Amino acid sequence: MAELSDDPLRLDNQVCFPLYAATNLLQRLYRPLLTPLGLTYSQYLVMLILWERAPVTVGEIGSCLHLDNGTLTPLLKRMERGGFITRSRDPHDERRVLIAPTPHGQGLREQALKIPDELARDIALAPEETETLRNSVVLLVHLLADDIARKKEAKDSAAVQ
Amino acid sequence: MAELSDDPLRLDNQVCFPLYAATNLLQRLYRPLLTPLGLTYSQYLVMLILWERAPVTVGEIGSCLHLDNGTLTPLLKRMERGGFITRSRDPHDERRVLIAPTPHGQGLREQALKIPDELARDIALAPEETETLRNSVVLLVHLLADDIARKKEAKDSAAVQ
DNA sequence: CCTATTTATATTTCTAGCCATATTATGGCT
DNA sequence: AGCCATAATATGGCTAGAAATATAAATAGG
Numbered sequence: 001m002a003e004l005s006d007d008p009l010r011l012d013n014q015v016c017f018p019l020y021a022a023t024n025l026l027q028r029l030y031r032p033l034l035t036p037l038g039l040t041y042s043q044y045l046v047m048l049i050l051w052e053r054a055p056v057t058v059g060e061i062g063s064c065l066h067l068d069n070g071t072l073t074p075l076l077k078r079m080e081r082g083g084f085i086t087r088s089r090d091p092h093d094e095r096r097v098l099i100a101p102t103p104h105g106q107g108l109r110e111q112a113l114k115i116p117d118e119l120a121r122d123i124a125l126a127p128e129e130t131e132t133l134r135n136s137v138v139l140l141v142h143l144l145a146d147d148i149a150r151k152k153e154a155k156d157s158a159a160v161q
Numbered sequence: 162m163a164e165l166s167d168d169p170l171r172l173d174n175q176v177c178f179p180l181y182a183a184t185n186l187l188q189r190l191y192r193p194l195l196t197p198l199g200l201t202y203s204q205y206l207v208m209l210i211l212w213e214r215a216p217v218t219v220g221e222i223g224s225c226l227h228l229d230n231g232t233l234t235p236l237l238k239r240m241e242r243g244g245f246i247t248r249s250r251d252p253h254d255e256r257r258v259l260i261a262p263t264p265h266g267q268g269l270r271e272q273a274l275k276i277p278d279e280l281a282r283d284i285a286l287a288p289e290e291t292e293t294l295r296n297s298v299v300l301l302v303h304l305l306a307d308d309i310a311r312k313k314e315a316k317d318s319a320a321v322q
Numbered sequence: 323c324c325t326a327t328t329t330a331t332a333t334t335t336c337t338a339g340c341c342a343t344a345t346t347a348t349g350g351c352t
Numbered sequence: 353a354g355c356c357a358t359a360a361t362a363t364g365g366c367t368a369g370a371a372a373t374a375t376a377a378a379t380a381g382g
Contacts (some may be wrong), residue, residue, distance in 0.1 A: 008277040009270070011209050011225065015185050015291055016280070018298040020202070021227045023184040024369070025305035026177050031370080040337065041181070048172050058361065064172065064328045066182045073362055078337080095360040109170070116169040119177070123306050125301060130176055133297040136290060137179040144186035144334045147283050185339075192340080219331060232369050234332055239367080256330040256377045288368060 006140075028109055035117050037108050042067070043079055043113070047101065050085065053110045057090070066145060084108070116132035173287065180298075188305035190283055192203070194276050198269050203228075204240055205273070211246065212270050227306060245269070 011017055027041045034044050046067055049056060058072055076099060079085045084105035090096040125133065172178055188202045195205055206226055210217060223233055237260060240246045245266035251257040286294065 002283055009209055009273060010214060011206070011213065014209075015279075015284075015295045015298075017181060017206060017209075017226075018190070018295065018302050019184050019187060020206070022298055022301045022305060023180050025227055025302065025309060026180060028309055028370075029305065030177070034262055042338065045172070045178060045181070048170055048175075048178075049168060052172070065178075067338095068187055068340055069361060070341070070363080076339070078200075093348070097361065112170060116175075117382090122305075123301065124178075124304055124308075125297075129297060129300075132293070133301065134176045134179060136286075136294040136297070137176075137183055140286060140294065141179050141182045141186065141282065144183060144190065144283075147285075148186060159353085203349075203368065214382055228368095231329060231333080231371075236368070254330085254378070258331065289348090 003024075016143045026135065030117065033081055033118055038082055039084070039108075042071075042075060043084070046076070046079065046099075047084065047112070049106060050099065050105065051112075055100040057096045057098060059096075061099065066141070079105075190280065191276075195281055198272055199243055200245070200269075203232075203236060204245070207240065207260075207322070208245065208266060208269065208273070211260065211262045211266065212273075216261040218257045218259060220257070222260065227302070240266075 046061060047062055049064055062069060062072055078085060080087050083102055086100050086102055088098050090098050150152045191202045207222060209220055211227055219233055223230060237248060239246050244263055247261050247263055251258050251259050
């Protein structure tokens with residue numbers, strides 16, 4: 001019995017699997033709240049950034065959300081087609097693409113304001129426990145992001161030699 | 162200042178976003194450990210189940226991992242093509258498809274055993290903090306899964322009327 | 323028995339996410 | 353000006369994930 005429950009490969013003993021499952025389930029909960037606005041969850045995250053400040057570059061969005069360019073380019077194009085954002089080259093540096101909300105995109109902020117409340121009702125974790133959870137996951141994200149950045153750097157300098 | 166930091170739409174104040182980011186980053190960390198085995202992260206999760214017990218049905222895998230059939234069917238077909246698993250109809254109930262590891266898939270367990278250690282080194286959370294994190298995310302998963310099941314049931318009974 | 327319902331899986335059509343590679347732009351150097 | 357290293361974004365090819373719908377097998381009611 002101790003044998004089974006100490007098995008590091010046992011699904012119940014993993015940390016990463018619950019994170020993975022929670023993320024999938026959360027996106028399923030967000031969907032019915034976001035589709036009336038015409039947004040997916042990742043698109044909603046982009047709007048959260050743009051509601052804080054705009055314009056931002058594709059690269060800035062990527063480092064905020066920890067997403068790759070190959071993910072963002074098509075996602076932002078869909079958002080442009082949907083009329084949520086504009087994409088325009090920075091005249092001062094034409095390598096950069098500036099992303100800004102359209103008036104319609106900006107206007108959605110009002111409707112988005114009620115989403116956190118609706119979710120809080122569903123999640124039904126004690127506020128204190130939510131805080132604890134948030135803090136440890138935020139810490140984990142920092143550790144992971146640093147670790148991945150370190151590995152990327154190691155790889156890049158190896159590629160130069 | 163208090164205005165800004167109380168904004169529920171601020172990225173820094175969200176619980177779901179760090180979970181989302183952590184999950185993406187974790188999959189990036191897993192990738193270099195799993196590609197030598199020929200597995201993706203979700204495929205690895207399937208193997209974790211099969212290493213505990215086999216055969217299992219597609220539906221059982223789905224409820225363990227909280228994944229949809231539309232996700233699992235192609236995933237399992239890729240795993241079959243890759244020689245990791247077999248898919249066969251249950252002779253007693255031909256609606257069901259039984260999934261079992263091939264000898265090759267079974268053999269990978271040995272190599273997989275070192276993966277949790279390598280990851281623990283990368284994550285570098287204190288063991289106690291890891292435990293706290295795991296417990297709160299597991300709790301969250303239960304709450305979310307129950308909530309979604311409740312909503313699905315409500316929708317299905319509405320469809321009947 | 324036979325039809326109606328339920329159950330299990332598959333299919334279709336989207337959107338996302340990653341890696342590796344390519345394209346274009348900038349800046350510094352000579 | 354011309355060249356080289358670097359930087360920012362785009363592309364292609366793959367795997368995943370979800371909702372809605374379809375197919376086929378099993379079961380229940382009459």
